[in-house]
Amino acid sequence: MSSREQENRYRNLFSNHPDQVYTLDFDGFITSANQATCELLSCDESGIIGHHFTEFMLEEDKPAVFHYFNRAKAGETVRYRTRALSTDGSIQHIEIINLPLTIEDKVIEVYGIAKDISQELIHAEELHLLSRSMEASANGVIIADAKKTDQPLIYVNPAFLAMTGYAKHEVIGRNCRFLQGPETDAGVVDMIRAGLRERKQVSVTILNYRKDGTIFWNDLQISPVRDDTGQVTHFIGITQDITQRIDIEQRLDYQSTHDPLxxxxxxxxxxxxxxxxxxxxxxxxxxxxxxxxxxxxxxxxxxxxxxxxxxxxxxxxxxxxxxxxxxxxxxxxxxxxxxxxxxxxxxxxxxxxxxxxxxxxxxxxxxxxxxxxxxxxxxxxxxxxxxxxxxxxxxxxxxxxxxxxxxxxxxxxxxxxxxxxxSSEITEQMSERVILRRELEKAMQKGHLALHYQPIVDARTSRLIGVEALVRWNHPKRGLISPAVFIPLAEQTGQIISIGDWVLREACANISEIQRAAGHELTIAVNISPLQFARSRFIERIESVLETFHLPPKSLELEVTEGVFLEDEALAFEVLESIRNLGVRVSIDDFGTGYSSLSYLRRLPVNKIKIDRSFIREITQNTRDKAILGGIIELAHHLDLQVVAEGVETAEQAQILQQFRCDHLQGFYFARPMPFSELLNYIAAARARDAATSRAKKQENLGHSETSG
Incomplete structure (x- = not known):
């Protein structure tokens, strides 16, 4: 080969080399540069030839590059990395090899080969960052080799080791199945195997075992990693210990389905x-x-x-x-x-x-x-x-x-x-209760409740001394419904509170007119439910009603059953004391059928007791009932309590009660409960009889006087 051909070959190699190739004279000036060099520095050959190499460098890099340049001049081949400054101001990272060119063992030039490694450094930095991230990750990271039969682990990060309790040398080269145990769900394992076999992403929650045998719940995501040809080369797994979360979820699930006590x-x-x-x-x-x-x-x-x-x-x-x-x-x-x-x-x-x-x-x-x-x-x-x-x-x-x-x-x-x-009969009874409750609510709203009044008389003179207000329900279809039917229902449903408040207000609204009709003071007795009695603002309610209708407190008498003491005895005494301090009278209704404690009776702040009708019913035939009745009346009088006998239906019963010095009588023998208008007529008739009786007595007394004269 001729020297010219050889020179052309070298020149073509110089010009077409993919890397940057250039030559420097002994002083560092550029004597030649190929096209790749021009492209790197963003200028043509004229902008390079004759220029000192330091013109294309950053100031802070020059001392190090001079050092390598001098070593090359001394005959040494050197490799180093630095940065190139292009004419457009851009900066590229390059790797340079400087070779000394010698003639007869004398260095005459320095030959340079540069390679742009900017992308390589970026990739290296990314890989370094990725590696640091995996190492610092709180989640476990594992990489398995997909090309090998058993997909052995080739990488695990510290979080995975901390999570499982294994050392690195104990897991590298093993298949992940070593984390499985007897309670691991076989169905979940099959899902993982299917994903690996089909080379697709898998996301599961699996029960795994640590090295010490304790279990942990693992939120596992496995993803395939493909090369440039699309072949899966690795599997990367991200693991997260979610045991605490599962425990909380299980506790919450348990609490949602179980009673904590x-x-x-x-x-x-x-x-x-x-x-x-x-x-x-x-x-x-x-x-x-x-x-x-x-x-x-x-x-x-x-x-x-x-x-x-x-x-x-x-x-x-x-x-x-x-x-x-x-x-x-x-x-x-x-x-x-x-x-x-x-x-x-x-x-x-x-x-x-x-x-x-x-x-x-x-x-x-x-x-x-x-x-x-x-x-x-x-x-x-x-x-x-x-x-x-x-x-x-x-x-x-x-x-x-x-x-x-x-x-x-x-x-x-x-x-x-x-x-x-x-039995089916129970359903019928309960259905009747539901219907009755609904209709009772409607009755309160539409004014189908009414008050009837039953007179109470002086046992000695039969003179009217008071009336008891009794609620009645006039059903538009069923007619009058017995209080024995709807009052217990109202007690159970709480409707008795609204009914009781209405009765109290309605009765107080009529007191003045009743007293005017009677021509003298008398009291109206109103039954109070234990539910009403226990309300926190019960006393305020009484005060408000008395003030609204301008009533003297002694015109009102509240009848409470012995059952008010069963729920809260201390509260009952406190409320009764407050009622008495208002000046309102209090009587114990149905005495003898409930609490009936004589030790409590002597301490009760009440005015009278009402003996239940069950004691009155048999007094004409049953000597024991008669004896009990006499004892109750005698005891009450010793305690300065008045006694009312209710349920008096015959003259013989009334006579016996008079003999026992019972104070007041009430029952069908004297009058049945009646509407307000009938009560006014009853009072007018009673006044007329009293007036006629009084005139007759006067006339009789006058006749006796004339005869004596």
């Missing part, structure tokens, strides 16, 4: 099981039985001994009920002191009676709580969800609870500590 399923969990067990029972032709258990007189335990003692009793009750039931049955705390039992697999429905009786026996055993020994009983309602047994029994699962509840209510009415089975 007893640990029993709650109402919602019971209803879900009821629906499920009912479906199964119907498929197999079996019945589902529900027991509705309500503790008798549990409230006084809370009130007298405190809720802490009450809670311990409820926990003991729950334990005792669970002793009776079989595997597959369900006990739930329904509400307060109410429990439900679900019996889903009885061979015979009658077996529920045996279970219920065992529960009653367990509950009635004494409870030792601290220093207290307590005794309680329960009322149990039983209902069966069985098709074909009773066509009136609703097969819907939730209806069985309602039916058992209605049966329990009947058990309460039957005297408590007993068991009552549901």
């Amino acid at each position: 007893t640990g029993l399923p709650n109402r919602f969990q019971f209803e879900e099981r009821l629906v499920h067990d009912t479906d199964l029972a119907q498929q197999h032709g079996r019945a589902v039985v529900v027991l509705y258990i309500d503790l008798d007189e549990f409230k006084p335990i809370n009130d007298s001994l405190g809720h802490e003692v009450g809670d311990q009793v409820l926990q003991l009750v729950a334990e005792r009920i669970q002793r009776v039931i079989e595997v597959g049955d369900t006990v739930a705390r329904f509400n307060g002191d109410e429990f439900l039992v679900l019996l889903p697999s009885l061979i015979q429905i009658d077996d529920a009676q045996i279970v219920a009786e065992r529960i009653l026996t367990q509950i009635s055993q004494p409870y030792v709580v601290g220093a207290e020994t307590l005794y309680i009983t329960a009322s149990i309602g039983v209902a069966a969800n069985e098709r074909g047994v009773d066509k009136h029994i609703d097969p819907q699962p939730h209806m069985v609870i309602r039916q058992a509840d209605m049966a329990m209510y009947q058990a309460k009415k039957a005297g408590r500590n007993t068991i009552h089975w549901y």
Whole structure:
């Protein structure tokens, strides 16, 4: 090959080299540069040739580059990195190799080869940042080799090691299955394997095991990593320990379905099981039985001994009920002191009676709580969800609870500590109560309630001394509804408060006119419900009514039953004292049928007692009732209390009461309860009779005087 050909070859290699190639003279001036160099420095060859290399460098880089340049001049080949400053002001990172060019062992020029490594450095920085991020990540990061059969781990970060308790050398080269254990969900494992096999992303929550054997919940995301050809080369997994979150979720889920006090399923969990067990029972032709258990007189335990003692009793009750039931049955705390039992697999429905009786026996055993020994009983309602047994029994699962509840209510009415089975007649009774309650509300709104008044007379003279206001319900279709029907209902529903307030106001509105008609002062007695009595602003209500109608307090008499002392004895005494301080009279109604404690009677701030009609009914035949009646009257008088006998229906009864020096009498023998207009006529007639009697006596006295004269 000729020297010219060889020179051309080298020149082409110089000009077409992809990297920047240039030569420097001994002083550092550029003597040649290829096209790549021109492109790097953003200028043509004329802007480079003859220029010193330092013109294309940053000031702070020059000392280091001079050092390498001098080493090359000394005959050494050097490699280093620096930065190139283009004519347009841009800066590129470059890697330079300087070679000495020698002739006859003498360096005459320095040959330079530069390579733009800006992108390479950026990629390296990104990789470094990524590596640091993975190392510092709070989540575990693992990388598995997808090209190998068992996908062994080739990288794990510190968070993964901390999460699992393993050292790095214990996991590198192993498949991740070493984290699995006996409680790991096989279905979740199959999902992971399918994702790896199909080379697609997988996201699962899996139960894993640490090195020490403890479990942790792992939120795992696996993603495939592909090369430039689309082939999956690796799998990267991001793991997060979510054990605490799962624990919280499980606790919340447990709390949403269980009673926190007893640990029993709650109402919602019971209803879900009821629906499920009912479906199964119907498929197999079996019945589902529900027991509705309500503790008798549990409230006084809370009130007298405190809720802490009450809670311990409820926990003991729950334990005792669970002793009776079989595997597959369900006990739930329904509400307060109410429990439900679900019996889903009885061979015979009658077996529920045996279970219920065992529960009653367990509950009635004494409870030792601290220093207290307590005794309680329960009322149990039983209902069966069985098709074909009773066509009136609703097969819907939730209806069985309602039916058992209605049966329990009947058990309460039957005297408590007993068991009552549901029947269709109970539904009819309860439906009647619902209808009656709704119509009673409508009656209050539309003014269908009215007051009737029953006179009260002086036992010696039969003179009218007062009246009792009695509420009556005149139903537009049913006519007069007995107070014995709707008053107990109103007491249970709370409607008695509105009714009682209306009666008090209506009676006070009529007092003045009644007194004018009578021509003398008399009192109106108004019955007060225990619910009214316990209201916080009851005294204010009385004061307001007296002020509204400008009434002297002694014109009003409030009749309260002995039941007001059962809920809160101290409050009852306090309220009675406040009423007496107002000047309003107070009488104990139905005396002898309720509390009837003589020790309390001597301390009660009341004016009179009203002996219940049950003591009056038999006094003409029953000597024991007669003796009791005489004793009550005598005792009351010793306590400076007046006595009213209600329910007097015969002259013989009235005579006996007069002999016992009873103060006042009330009953059908004198007058029945009557509307206000009839009461005014009754009073007018009584005044006329009194006037006629008075004139006759005067005339008789006058006749005797003339005869004597």
